[in-house]
Amino acid sequence: MATTLAARFSKPRPKHGPETAFCLVQGYDALPPEESQHVAQRLCVLYAWFVQEFGDLHSFLQRPAGERMGYLRKLEDAAARSAVLAGTASQEAFYALSMLSCYFEVRQNEMLSPSADALAKRVVSAIVSHKDGYAASLLGRTR
Numbered sequence: 001m002a003t004t005l006a007a008r009f010s011k012p013r014p015k016h017g018p019e020t021a022f023c024l025v026q027g028y029d030a031l032p033p034e035e036s037q038h039v040a041q042r043l044c045v046l047y048a049w050f051v052q053e054f055g056d057l058h059s060f061l062q063r064p065a066g067e068r069m070g071y072l073r074k075l076e077d078a079a080a081r082s083a084v085l086a087g088t089a090s091q092e093a094f095y096a097l098s099m100l101s102c103y104f105e106v107r108q109n110e111m112l113s114p115s116a117d118a119l120a121k122r123v124v125s126a127i128v129s130h131k132d133g134y135a136a137s138l139l140g141r142t143r
Helices: 002-010 018-030 033-054 057-062 065-085 092-108 114-130 134-142
Strands: none
Touching: 018 033, 018 092, 018 114, 033 057, 033 092, 033 114, 057 065, 057 092, 065 092, 092 114
16 A cells, blocks of 8 residues: 555645545554654644744635645655655655645645545644644754
8 A cells, every 4th residue: 555655646746635535544544653653743843834834724725826836736745755765664754744735735625525534633633642742842943
């Protein structure tokens, strides 16, 4: 499955639909607990940087389409570059970037599917569970 998921992201401009969300949820859920914690930490840091730049998801969605697409492309490009890490011991970056990218696109396009909902729950849960820990300490050092 990691190969399929990595292949999906290694192509330019992946399409983030229910199939991608499903693959991400399945891959994330299959990670050993320690690795899923590392993904959650990275997700939290990425989201904290997003909040520093845009304020919150609602503010981001109010920005001009070109600005939103530019940000999503940066995340997608980073996910594509990290796709080679899927299935390796360093896959946390790939999952965090891919999940956040897909989550923002799902929210922006108001996709309603069980897979999109499951992905959103995983992303929000990961961010909330680490918001006062690792990411907060890292952001404190980068301000």
